Amino acid sequence: MKSNWKRNLLLLVFLVAGTAGLYASDGSEIDSGATAWMLTSTALVLLMIPGLAMFYGGLVRSKNVLGTVMHSFVAMGIISVLWVAVGYSMSFGKNVLGGLVGWNPDYFFLKGIDSNILEAGIPEYVFSMFQGKFAIITPALIAGAFAERVSFRAYCLFIALWSLLVYNPLCHWVWASDGFLYNLGARGAIDFAGGTVVHISAGVSGLVAALFLGSRRGYPYQVIRPNNLVITMLGAGLLWVGWFGFNAGSSVSSGLNTAQALTATQVAAAAGALSWIVIESFHQGKATALGFASGILAGLVAVTPAAGVVQPYGALILGILASGICYTAIQVKNRLGYDDSLDAFGIHGIGGIAGALFLSFFIRKSWMAEAAAVSDGTWSVWNQLGIQALAITIAVVFAGAMTWLIIWGINKFVKFRSTEDDEMAGLDRSYHGERGYGMLNPS
Numbered sequence: 285m286k287s288n289w290k291r292n293l294l295l296l297v298f299l300v301a302g303t304a305g306l307y308a309s310d311g312s313e314i315d316s317g318a319t320a321w322m323l324t325s326t327a328l329v330l331l332m333i334p335g336l337a338m339f340y341g342g343l344v345r346s347k348n349v350l351g352t353v354m355h356s357f358v359a360m361g362i363i364s365v366l367w368v369a370v371g372y373s374m375s376f377g378k379n380v381l382g383g384l385v386g387w388n389p390d391y392f393f394l395k396g397i398d399s400n401i402l403e404a405g406i407p408e409y410v411f412s413m414f415q416g417k418f419a420i421i422t423p424a425l426i427a428g429a430f431a432e433r434v435s436f437r438a439y440c441l442f443i444a445l446w447s448l449l450v451y452n453p454l455c456h457w458v459w460a461s462d463g464f465l466y467n468l469g470a471r472g473a474i475d476f477a478g479g480t481v482v483h484i485s486a487g488v489s490g491l492v493a494a495l496f497l498g499s500r501r502g503y504p505y506q507v508i509r510p511n512n513l514v515i516t517m518l519g520a521g522l523l524w525v526g527w528f529g530f531n532a533g534s535s536v537s538s539g540l541n542t543a544q545a546l547t548a549t550q551v552a553a554a555a556g557a558l559s560w561i562v563i564e565s566f567h568q569g570k571a572t573a574l575g576f577a578s579g580i581l582a583g584l585v586a587v588t589p590a591a592g593v594v595q596p597y598g599a600l601i602l603g604i605l606a607s608g609i610c611y612t613a614i615q616v617k618n619r620l621g622y623d624d625s626l627d628a629f630g631i632h633g634i635g636g637i638a639g640a641l642f643l644s645f646f647i648r649k650s651w652m653a654e655a656a657a658v659s660d661g662t663w664s665v666w667n668q669l670g671i672q673a674l675a676i677t678i679a680v681v682f683a684g685a686m687t688w689l690i691i692w693g694i695n696k697f698v699k700f701r702s703t704e705d706d707e708m709a710g711l712d713r714s715y716h717g718e719r720g721y722g723m724l725n726p727s
Contacts, residue, residue: 313401313405314401314405314406314407315404315405315406315538317538318404318405318406318536318537318538318539319405319406319407319410320538321533321537321538321542322406322410322411322414322533322536322538323410324529324533325414325528325529325530325532325533326410326413326414326417326529326533327529328525328526328527328528328529328530328533329414329417329418329421329526329529329530329533330360330417330420330526331522331525331526331529332417332421332522332523332526332527332529332530333356333357333359333360333417333420333421333424334356334357334522335519335520335521335522335523335525335526336356336421336424336425336519336523337352337353337355337356337357337424337519338353338515338516338518338519338522339515339516339519339520339523339577339581340352340353340355340356340427340428340431340519340626341353341512341515341516341519341720342510342511342512342513342514342515342516342517342519343431343510343511343513343516343574343625343626344431344432344510344511344625344626345432345508345509345511345710346511346512346710346720346721347709347710347711347712347713347719348431348432348710348711348712349511349512349712349720349721350711350712350716350718350719350720351432351436351710351711351712351714351715351716352427352431352432352711353720354436354715354716355424355427355431355439356424356427358436358439358440358443359420359421359423359424359427359443360420362440362443362444362447363416363419363420363423363443363444363447364416364420366419366444366447366448367412367415367416367419367420367447368393368394368412368416369392369393370392370448370452371416371419371447371448371451371452372391372394372412372415372416373386373387373388373389373391373392374386374387374448374452374453374456375415375419375451375452375455375456375459375460376388376391376412376415376455376456376459376460377391377456377460378462379460379462379463383457383462383463383464384453385452385453385456386452386456386460386462386463391412394409394412397409397412402536404536404537406536411536414533414536415455418455418478418481418482418530419447419451419452419455421482422447422451422478422481422482422485422486423442423443423446423447423451423486424443425482425483425486425487425490425628425632426443426446426486426489426490426493426628427439427490427628428490428624428625428626428627428628429487429489429490429491429493429494429624429625429626429628429629430490430493430494430497430625431625431626432500432508432625432707432711433497433500433501433625433701433702433707434493434497434700434701434702435698435699435700435701435702435706435715436711436715436716437698437715438694438695438698438699438700438701441694441698442493442690442691442694442700445690445693445694446489446686446687446690449686449690450485450489450682450683450686450687450690451481451485453682454480454481454485454679454682454683455481457678458473458475458480458481458675459475459481465480465675465678468671468674468675469659469663469667469668469671470655470656470658470659470662470663470667470668471651471654471655471658471663472671473671473672473674473675474589474590474593474640474643474644474647474668474671474672475589475640475675476531476534476545476588476589476590476591476592476593477530477531477533477534477545477588477589477591477592478530478534478588478589479585479586479588479589479590479636479639479640480589480636480640480675480676480679481679482588482632482636483585483588483632483633483635483636483639484632484633484636484637484640484676484679484680484683485679485682485683486628486632486633487628487629487630487631487632487633487634487635487636488629488633488679488680488683488684488687489683489684489687490624490628490629490632490633491622491624491628491629491633491684492683492684492687492688492691493687493691494622494623494624494625494628494629495622496688496691496692496700497700497701498623498701499621499622499623500623500625500707501704501707501708503623504618504621504623510574511721513573513574516573516574516577517573517576517577519577520576520577520580520581523580523581523584524553524580524584527549527553527584527588528546528549528550530549530588531545531546531548531549531587531588531591531592532545532546532549532591534591534592535592541592544591544592544595544648545591545592547596547599548587548590548591548592548594548595548596548598548599549584549587549591549599551587551596551599551600551603552583552584552586552587552591552599552600552602552603552606553580553583553584553587553603554583554603555583555599555600555601555602555603555604555607556579556580556581556582556583556584556586556603556604556606556607557576557577557579557580557583557607558579559579559583559603559604559607559608560575560576560578560579560582560607560611561575561576561579563607563608563611564611567611578610578611578614578627578631579607581631581632581635582603582606582607582609582610582611582631582635583602583603583606583607585606585631585632585635585636585639586602586603586605586606586635586636586638586639586642587599587602587603587639588636588639589636589639589640589643590602590639590640590643590646593643593647593648593651594643594646594647594648595646595648597646598643598645598646598647598648599646601642601646602638602639602642602643602646605638605642606635606638606639609634609635609638610627610630610631610634610635610638613629613630613634614627614630614631617629617630637676637680640672640675640676641669641672641673641676643672644665644666644668644669644672645665645669647665647668652665655668702714702715
């Protein structure tokens with residue numbers, strides 16, 4: 285009897301101890317399902333960065349493949365440290381400087397969130413790390429616009445400053461609860477997973493950087509061929525897989541909205557890829573592997589701001605529209621002659637703008653009803669379209685102007701463009717002392 289009493293007491297202690305781990309200091313309960321999905325989503329978004337490295341790396345010449353891959357990987361180091369130190373605070377802290385940016389001393393080096401559980405039922409550590417992956421991939425996307433001609437030292441300095449001065453403020457405006465674009469109109473500017481914050485800002489910044497630097501030597505008269513389209517296709521596949529975390533993870537839950545976003549993502553990617561090769565077949569007579577990969581990205585980019593608010597048919601139309609618009613943008617680029625090396629603006633900038641605008645026409649009825657209720661019936665599709673257009677305009681002007689200022693400032697101290705000798709030798713050899721393909725001669 286005595287021994288049973290002791291055993292029961294010991295069992296009670298273990299139960300209490302185990303249950304205590306499910307609650308934060310403020311009593312909020314952890315949702316293990318949501319937390320598990322957000323951990324998975326965080327890993328999936330991180331997977332997109334090596335995917336991007338492969339996608340970009342296969343498209344450049346063999347003498348620049350390692351240097352191009354390094355542009356994505358070094359962002360994982362630089363931006364991760366900045367995000368933990370100040371980025372999360374600047375993005376999701378309370379308004380300071382008139383709402384220009386956020387700040388919360390508890391977020392400085394994440395020192396004050398050790399036991400915080402958010403209302404969604406996930407540890408704040410998980411949310412901060414999930415958002416940090418968006419902060420990493422955005423400047424890495426920009427690198428595609430000026431591939432094969434940028435100094436590695438200047439690039440590292442650029443992405444650090446761009447993250448602090450462009451990404452963090454824009455993220456705060458769109459996604460922080462007191463950001464002015466978040467609170468614009470009845471339910472704010474819609475950017476479910478980063479059409480404005482990630483793709484438009486990166487695409488526009490890439491265009492500005494490409495114009496500032498000028499074209500690669502020999503472009504467009506010299507034929508510049510991809511070194512390995514197989515790597516590019518594998519990179520596109522990894523991006524497609526990782527995008528499920530990018531979009532569906534942005535629901536910050538594990539429920540109906542997650543399923544809706546995941547489905548929209550799959551449909552838009554497939555529609556974009558198929559549309560692109562159909563367009564190519566009519567325009568050029570052939571359906572290329574690079575075209576299929578480009579269509580995947582166009583569809584994914586366009587559905588990113590819309591994933592949580594549109595039904596599958598809307599995602600399908602967005603994917604088709606994005607392919608046609610992005611394909612046309614690239615043809616226009618070729619005619620104008622500016623050197624957006626890997627079409628960062630043509631796909632991410634243009635695709636992001638198309639998705640952020642046209643989503644207004646495909647919003648599901650339940651979302652419309654909530655918006656109408658909040659606005660006492662004054663909300664309309666055209667009103668939302670105006671809000672979307674305003675948010676896009678602000679992002680384009682802000683990202684473009686700040687990018688030009690950052691590059692101009694860096695160029696005063698460190699030459700942003702690589703030298704002619706470095707470009708002729710290749711970025712791999714000039715900046716890293718290595719070759720991406722062993723003993724193969726660079727070409």
